[in-house]
Amino acid sequence: MKHGPTLFLKLAVLFIGLPVISLCVFGLIWLMSNPANPDYDQLLYPIIAGMYLSAIPFFIALYQAFKLLSYIDNNQAFSGFSVKALKKIKVCALVIS
Known part of the structure; x- marks a missing residue:
C-alpha cells in the first residue's frame, strides 16, 4: 500500500500541533x-488556565x-x-467545545 497520502496527513497533524504548542510555551x-x-x-x-x-x-x-492514520497504513481502517x-x-472535541 502507498504511504504517500497518509504520510502527508501525518505531517499535517504534526504541523497542526506545532503552532499550538509554541503558543502554550x-x-x-x-x-x-x-x-x-x-x-x-x-x-x-483563569482565562490562561482554561487555554492550557x-x-x-x-x-x-x-x-x-496520528494513531488512526497508522491504523489506515496497516490496513486496519475498519x-x-x-x-x-x-x-x-469525538470525546476530546466535545470537551474542547
Missing part, C-alpha cells in the same frame, strides 16, 4: 507577564488522529482500534 507565558490592561490581571489567569486545560484534549485528539480512536477524538 511562549505566547501564553508572555501574555501572563505582559498583560494588555493591568487592571484586569485577576481575570487573565483545553490544549490537553487537543493534543490527545491529535495523537489519536477495525475496533480505529473505532476507539474515533470515539476518543
Whole structure:
C-alpha cells in the first residue's frame, strides 16, 4: 500500500500541533507577564488556565488522529482500534467545545 497520502496527513497533524504548542510555551507565558490592561490581571489567569486545560484534549485528539492514520497504513481502517480512536477524538472535541 502507498504511504504517500497518509504520510502527508501525518505531517499535517504534526504541523497542526506545532503552532499550538509554541503558543502554550511562549505566547501564553508572555501574555501572563505582559498583560494588555493591568487592571484586569485577576481575570487573565483563569482565562490562561482554561487555554492550557483545553490544549490537553487537543493534543490527545491529535495523537489519536496520528494513531488512526497508522491504523489506515496497516490496513486496519475498519477495525475496533480505529473505532476507539474515533470515539476518543469525538470525546476530546466535545470537551474542547
